[in-house]
Amino acid sequence: MVFRGWHKVSYIEYPGRIATVLFVAGCNFRCPFCHNPELVLQKDGLPVIEEDEVFSYLVKRRGLLDAVCITGGEPLLYSQECQSFLQKVKGLGYLVKVDTNGSFFEEFTALWDWVDLWGIDFKVPLNQYHLVGGGEKKESVQKVLEKALSHPDRVEIRTTIYPPFHNLETLRTMARTIQDARVWYWQNFHREKNLSQEARDVTPYSASFLKFLQDTINKEIGRDFVVLRL
Numbered sequence: 001m002v003f004r005g006w007h008k009v010s011y012i013e014y015p016g017r018i019a020t021v022l023f024v025a026g027c028n029f030r031c032p033f034c035h036n037p038e039l040v041l042q043k044d045g046l047p048v049i050e051e052d053e054v055f056s057y058l059v060k061r062r063g064l065l066d067a068v069c070i071t072g073g074e075p076l077l078y079s080q081e082c083q084s085f086l087q088k089v090k091g092l093g094y095l096v097k098v099d100t101n102g103s104f105f106e107e108f109t110a111l112w113d114w115v116d117l118w119g120i121d122f123k124v125p126l127n128q129y130h131l132v133g134g135g136e137k138k139e140s141v142q143k144v145l146e147k148a149l150s151h152p153d154r155v156e157i158r159t160t161i162y163p164p165f166h167n168l169e170t171l172r173t174m175a176r177t178i179q180d181a182r183v184w185y186w187q188n189f190h191r192e193k194n195l196s197q198e199a200r201d202v203t204p205y206s207a208s209f210l211k212f213l214q215d216t217i218n219k220e221i222g223r224d225f226v227v228l229r230l
């Protein structure tokens with residue numbers, strides 16, 4: 001498997017664990033707020049990190065690192081290579097986290113047993129996936145969420161709050177879809193580096209308005225459901 005980016009040590013990517021984070025390039029979605037546009041659009045200009053280099057690092061760091069996270073881009077575009085990579089990673093005793101936009105249900109199911117924790121991006125209400133370039137993928141996203149929600153301890157569901165797409169009504173609709181999740185992580189949109197030009201003119205919600213949205217959804221769900229990661 002070939003990677004195009006690598007954060008060798010992360011204290012935040014795998015909850016409570018020290019992880020190394022590998023990035024694949026390429027994505028089938030076009031979220032305007034995407035903050036990794038180079039991984040989506042310019043993959044040929046990025047460095048190539050071969051598996052051998054990663055494994056030699058992982059062998060040396062056994063006992064110092066706990067987990068390997070694969071993100072992107074969309075990792076499930078490479079599900080077959082991913083499976084053989086993860087088998088070897090698990091063989092070294094590491095925990096594994098894989099992020100996905102939820103658009104490849106069969107590949108998600110095939111990899112399910114190899115992954116300890118899934119990071120699933122829930123972008124917009126299911127009937128609005130065309131906004132992120134995934135209109136034809138909404139059934140897959142729905143099935144991925146359903147499978148994930150039947151194992152809530154093995155998934156993190158996350159949403160980037162982007163003002164043109166998210167208001168109280170859309171967030172209510174999304175909350176109803178995933179109300180069986182343990183928590184729903186929100187991260188605020190940042191406009192430093194985005195996939196679309198329009199996104200660079202969008203003002204993120206203020207911390208106080210996000211808190212109002214969070215409190216309203218939490219009250220309606222009846223527990224501390226939304227967690228902000230600002």
Ligand code: SF4
Nearest residue numbers: 027029031034073101
């Ligand atoms: S934010 Fe959207 S476009 Fe960017 S990598 Fe994730 S799914 Fe792809």
